[in-house]
Amino acid sequence: MAIWFKQPASETQVTHGQRLWLYIFAGITMILLVTPTLIVIPMSFSDSQYLEFPPETWSTRWYAHYFQSDEWMRATKTSFKAAFLTMLVATPIGVLAAYGLHASKIKFIRVAFVLLITPMMVPVVLVAIGAFYAYVKMQILYTMTGLVLAHSLLAIPLVVIVTGSALKSYDMNQENAARSLGAPRWKAFLNITLPQIRFAVVTSALLSFLTSFDEVVIAMFISGGDNPTLTRNMFNALRDQIDPTIASISTLMILVTTLMMALAQIFGKGR
Numbered sequence: 001m002a003i004w005f006k007q008p009a010s011e012t013q014v015t016h017g018q019r020l021w022l023y024i025f026a027g028i029t030m031i032l033l034v035t036p037t038l039i040v041i042p043m044s045f046s047d048s049q050y051l052e053f054p055p056e057t058w059s060t061r062w063y064a065h066y067f068q069s070d071e072w073m074r075a076t077k078t079s080f081k082a083a084f085l086t087m088l089v090a091t092p093i094g095v096l097a098a099y100g101l102h103a104s105k106i107k108f109i110r111v112a113f114v115l116l117i118t119p120m121m122v123p124v125v126l127v128a129i130g131a132f133y134a135y136v137k138m139q140i141l142y143t144m145t146g147l148v149l150a151h152s153l154l155a156i157p158l159v160v161i162v163t164g165s166a167l168k169s170y171d172m173n174q175e176n177a178a179r180s181l182g183a184p185r186w187k188a189f190l191n192i193t194l195p196q197i198r199f200a201v202v203t204s205a206l207l208s209f210l211t212s213f214d215e216v217v218i219a220m221f222i223s224g225g226d227n228p229t230l231t232r233n234m235f236n237a238l239r240d241q242i243d244p245t246i247a248s249i250s251t252l253m254i255l256v257t258t259l260m261m262a263l264a265q266i267f268g269k270g271r
Contacts, residue, residue, distance in 0.1 A: 037254055039053055040247050040250050040251060040254070041247075041251050041254070042054055042055060043055065043244060043247040044062060044063070044244055044247035044248040044250070044251040045058050045059060045060065045062075046058070046059065046062070046244050046247075047059035047061060048244065049243060050242065050243065050244075051242060051243075051244055051246075051247060052244075062243070062244040062245045062247070062248040063248045063252075065245050065248075066245055066248050066249055066252075069245075071233065072230075072233065072245075072249070074228070075228050075229060075230045075232070075233040076230050078144070078147075078223070078227050078228060078229055078230070079212075079213055079229045079230040079231065080213070081144065082144060082147045082148055082151060082212050082213075082227075082229065083151075083208075083209045083210070083212040083213040084209065085144070085148045086148050086151040086152050086155055086208055086209065086211070086212035087155075087205050087206075087208040087209040087212070089148060089149075089152045090151075090152040090155035090156045090158075090159055090204075090208040090211075091159055091201065091204055091205045091208055093152070093156055093159070094155070094156045094157075094158070094159020094160045094163060094204060094208075095159060095163050095201055095204065097116055097156070097159075097160050098159065098160045098161075098163035098164040098167060099163070099167065099189065099193070101113050101116075101160070101164060102164060102167040102168070102172075103172065113160070113164075116156065116157060116160050117157040117160065117161065118157075119153050119154055119156070119157055120154075120157045120158075124154070124215075124217045124218060125217055127150070127153065127154070127218060128150075128217050128218040128220070128221040128222070129221065131146070131149075131150045131153075131218060131221065131222055132221040132222055135222055141222055142222065142223060142224045142225040142226070142227055143227060144227050146222050147218075147219070147222060147223050147227060147229070148212075150218045150222055151211060151212035151215055151218065152208075154211050154212075154215065154218070155207065155208035155211040155212065158204065158207045158208065158211060159204040159205075159207070159208060162200050162203055162204045162207065163197060163200050163201060163204055165200065166197040166199070166200030166201075167193075167197060170193065170196055170197060172193075174192050174193075174196075178191070178192050206260055206261065209260065210257060210260065213230075213231075213253070213256075213257075214231065214253070214257075215229075215231065216229075216231035216232060216234075216235055219231055219232040220232055220235060230249065230253075234246055234249060234250075
């Protein structure tokens with residue numbers, strides 16, 4: 001252990017002992033973030049009619065109630081479909097936007113970057129209100145199209161930031177060499193640039209999916225009718241009646257999110 005403290009933690013020769021305060025701070029932060037999750041999971045296995053921690057009697061009745069409910073299953077299908085379509089829309093748009101921002105020599109390109117990430121700086125409720133009034137005029141309120149467009153608006157800035165960070169460490173001279181040998185720009189991008197930033201693209205796609213899947217504020221305004229999302233129904237259930245079905249759904253959502261993050265890490269490491 002003493003030897004580990006003296007070993008360098010980075011290329012700057014800062015030792016693990018000098019970073020001990022950072023490790024402690026990170027550990028405390030992780031505990032505060034993970035503890036609510038560790039509480040929700042046991043509550044989902046309660047046999048009680050109400051949220052109970054720790055459960056007096058263990059049961060999977062609320063998981064059965066969730067899977068046997070047509071209303072919950074319809075909302076789950078809507079959430080997965082909206083998240084998948086959001087991923088398909090936001091990822092290519094965000095990647096191309098990040099590439100354009102990186103490769104462009106326009107003087108005021110930073111202005112375009114600020115405009116692209118504006119949805120991250122504006123309170124989500126304002127975006128939801130604006131989308132609501134716009135969709136009423138466009139007659140796409142409570143439709144899958146409207147939901148995907150709104151969620152894509154939130155996901156694109158994440159894709160731009162993640163992909164843009166990857167491009168900063170990429171040597172554009174490789175693509176320029178391919179273009180100098182006669183390759184069209186789109187072909188040079190697909191064959192040279194894209195394979196080298198693939199992990200960032202996969203991560204961006206994952207974040208786009210999760211942004212839509214976990215979003216609730218916009219969904220409360222523009223989803224409903226035949227297209228209610230899972231998070232919208234969960235919020236309404238918490239408002240009207242609280243039962244451990246909410247905890248079981250939350251547990252399943254945690255598992256889905258964790259699994260996707262793990263697959264993205266495995267994919268990137270394996271490649």
